[in-house]
Amino acid sequence: MDAQLAKQHTVEPFxxxxxxxxAIMYALSIGCKAKNDLPYLYEGAEGxxxxxxxxxxxxxxxxxxxxxxxxxxxxLRMLHGEQYIESFEPLPAEVPTGIMLITAIYCSSxxxxxxxxxxxxxxxxxxxxxxxxxxxxxxxxxxKKLAMQQICAFQVGGGKFGGAKSSPHEKxxxxxxxxxxxxxxxxxxxxxxxxxxxxGSGDLNLIHIDPEKAKMVGFNTPILHGLCTMGFITRHVLxxxxxxxxxxxxxxxxxFASPVLPGQTxxxxxxxxxxxVVFETKARFIF
Numbered sequence: 001m002d003a004q005l006a007k008q009h010t011v012e013p014f015x016x017x018x019x020x021x022x023a024i025m026y027a028l029s030i031g032c033k034a035k036n037d038l039p040y041l042y043e044g045a046e047g048x049x050x051x052x053x054x055x056x057x058x059x060x061x062x063x064x065x066x067x068x069x070x071x072x073x074x075x076l077r078m079l080h081g082e083q084y085i086e087s088f089e090p091l092p093a094e095v096p097t098g099i100m101l102i103t104a105i106y107c108s109s110x111x112x113x114x115x116x117x118x119x120x121x122x123x124x125x126x127x128x129x130x131x132x133x134x135x136x137x138x139x140x141x142x143x144k145k146l147a148m149q150q151i152c153a154f155q156v157g158g159g160k161f162g163g164a165k166s167s168p169h170e171k172x173x174x175x176x177x178x179x180x181x182x183x184x185x186x187x188x189x190x191x192x193x194x195x196x197x198x199x200g201s202g203d204l205n206l207i208h209i210d211p212e213k214a215k216m217v218g219f220n221t222p223i224l225h226g227l228c229t230m231g232f233i234t235r236h237v238l239x240x241x242x243x244x245x246x247x248x249x250x251x252x253x254x255x256f257a258s259p260v261l262p263g264q265t266x267x268x269x270x271x272x273x274x275x276x277v278v279f280e281t282k283a284r285f286i287f
Contacts, residue, residue, distance in 0.1 A: 001129050001161040003122035006070030015140060016058035016113045020093070023050035023111075026057060029200025030231025031187060036244065037235075043093075050091040050111075052249045053234050055147040056083075056227050057201050059135045062115035063151055071122070071131060072158055076217055079256075080226050081130065082152035084171040086251040089146045092139060112140040120150075121167040129158030132169060173253040174278045181269035185236040189224065191263040197228040219259065226256040229266065229281065236268040237277050258283075 020043045027040040030053070038045045066073050092111040115137045123130040135149045150171050190196065194208040203225055206213035214222045234252055235244075242248040260266070264283040271278040 001072055001122050001124075001155075001158055001163060002070035003163050004070070006068060006119040006122050006131075009069045009119065011117055014058070014062035014064075014115045014117065016061060016115060018050075018054075018057065018111050018113075022057075023054055023091075023093075026054045026200040026231075027051055029193075029196040029198075030228055031189070031193075031235060036239075040246070047247075049093050049246060051231070051234070051246055052087045052091065052147070053085060053227075053231050053252070054091060055085060055087075055137055055149065056230075058113050058115050058137055059149045059151070060201065060203050060227075062117045062135050062137075063133055064117075065119070065131065065133060065153075068119065071119070071155075072129075073155065074157075077156040077158075079154045079156065080151070081154040082150075082173075082253070082255045083227065083230060084150040084251070084253045086148045087146070087249055088148075089139070089144050090247060091146060092141075113146070114138045114140040120169040122163055123167055124159050124161055124163035124165055125154070126159045127156070129155045129161065129163070131155060132167060134169075171253055173255055174273070174276065176280050177271045177273075177278060179271070182272045183240045183270045184267065185240055185270070186265055186267045187232060187236065188265045189228075189232070189260070189262055193228060193262040194222055194224050195262075197225050197231075201225070201227065203227070221261060223259040224262050224264075226254075226260075229256075229260050229283075230254050232266050233268055233279060233281050236266075236281075237270060237279060240270055241272065241277050 024041055032040050034041055039047045040051050115135050117135050120134050121132040131153045133151050137147045138145050198204055208222050208225055238244050260283040264285055266281055268279050268281045
């Protein structure tokens with residue numbers, strides 16, 4: 001690993017187009033239901049908008065660090081450790097007015113985003129390297145900055161290269177309060193949740209669908225995408241503290257401590273800290 005070389009390298013912006021249908025598929029893939037979440041599932045609903053965490057879709061595709069100068073990457077030994085998202089403007093809904101066939105709506109409702117990717121640090125954690133990338137996403141039409149993501153990926157076996165152990169760029173999470181949670185939300189995932197999320201997000205990593213590929217990297221069965229779990233958590237917080245209004249979303253930071261299996265129940269414990277909500281989510285099998 002060569003942190004300085006990786007930080008100096010620049011790449012061309014990545015452009016991402018999505019339709020109303022794509023945004024709805026993402027919402028379905030993180031557990032939205034028509035009874036409670038119509039503004040994220042129906043293009044004709046008042047206040048229809050893509051969920052703010054849908055920005056992970058262009059972020060995932062823009063974060064192409066294989067072959068990046070200064071980075072020694074082995075994707076089979078790379079773990080998604082942490083994720084931060086900060087929203088500055090809602091993602092464009094791009095819903096046309098007037099009466100038309102649903103297929104026409106899906107074809108003509110299109111948003112276009114521009115994402116810029118950079119490596120902000122590579123940390124030496126001994127047993128591995130923590131690669132920190134930041135992706136800033138803009139409305140390609142207006143130029144407005146929409147969101148920033150920080151992705152921390154842990155490359156197992158990539159450490160001991162003499163690099164720094166901490167970074168001023170790191171977006172830190174909050175400590176869990178030592179008192180009972182103010183609110184708790186439990187929600188079961190589907191056994192098909194990872195298959196749904198692959199289609200909703202574009203993250204086609206085979207360890208989430210192929211049992212043999214999952215076993216190759218040490219899992220007994222395919223695991224749920226960490227960002228799918230993050231989508232569920234975001235919905236839990238919005239429902240518990242924001243009347244399910246995604247316009248009130250500002251930022252989220254998560255650390256993926258252990259795998260979640262499709263079919264497990266996600267139990268989110270939430271603490272009201274005034275200007276923010278602190279949460280911890282546990283995965284359980286409920287029989």
